[in-house]
Amino acid sequence: MRASVNVKTFDGLFEELSTKARDRPEGSGTVAALDAGVHAQGKKVLEEAGEVWLAAEHETDDKLAEEISQLLYRTQVIMLGRGLTLEDVYKYL
Numbered sequence: 001m002r003a004s005v006n007v008k009t010f011d012g013l014f015e016e017l018s019t020k021a022r023d024r025p026e027g028s029g030t031v032a033a034l035d036a037g038v039h040a041q042g043k044k045v046l047e048e049a050g051e052v053w054l055a056a057e058h059e060t061d062d063k064l065a066e067e068i069s070q071l072l073y074r075t076q077v078i079m080l081g082r083g084l085t086l087e088d089v090y091k092y093l
């Protein structure tokens with residue numbers, strides 16, 4: 001894939017969401033997801049994981065990539081909700 005200045009990365013998204021969690025801008029879905037609590041956040045992770053699985057079996061590469069991006073997002077919401085940093089996770093990679 002060709003590099004692009006506009007492509008978000010996992011780290012870049014985490015920084016963006018951390019700022020949203022701190023500043024709590026109006027209309028942010030991330031702020032709403034954080035306020036909904038860990039139970040709701042966990043359900044979203046499971047839902048997106050299931051959609052990744054189904055897309056891998058039945059959908060196009062692009063649809064699969066979209067579902068994976070949503071799973072990454074929902075994973076980051078869980079991380080932020082629990083106060084985990086990227087380093088907390090990366091040390092296990």
Ligand SMILES: N=c1c2ncn([C@@H]3O[C@H](COP(=O)(O)OP(=O)(O)OP(=O)(O)O)[C@@H](O)[C@H]3O)c2ncn1[C@@H]1O[C@H](COP(=O)(O)O)[C@@H](O)[C@H]1O
Pocket residue numbers: 013016017020027028029030031069070073074
């Ligand atoms: N990457 C994402 C992202 N992926 C998924 N989602 C959310 O997840 C939804 C899709 O999930 P579902 O399939 O469950 O869709 P849905 O059932 O219609 O959603 P709900 O009604 O359950 O909210 C989207 O409509 C978004 O609300 C995301 N929301 C935000 N981001 C990124 O987070 C940044 C901050 O977002 P805000 O906090 O909303 O400003 C954005 O710039 C994006 O880059």
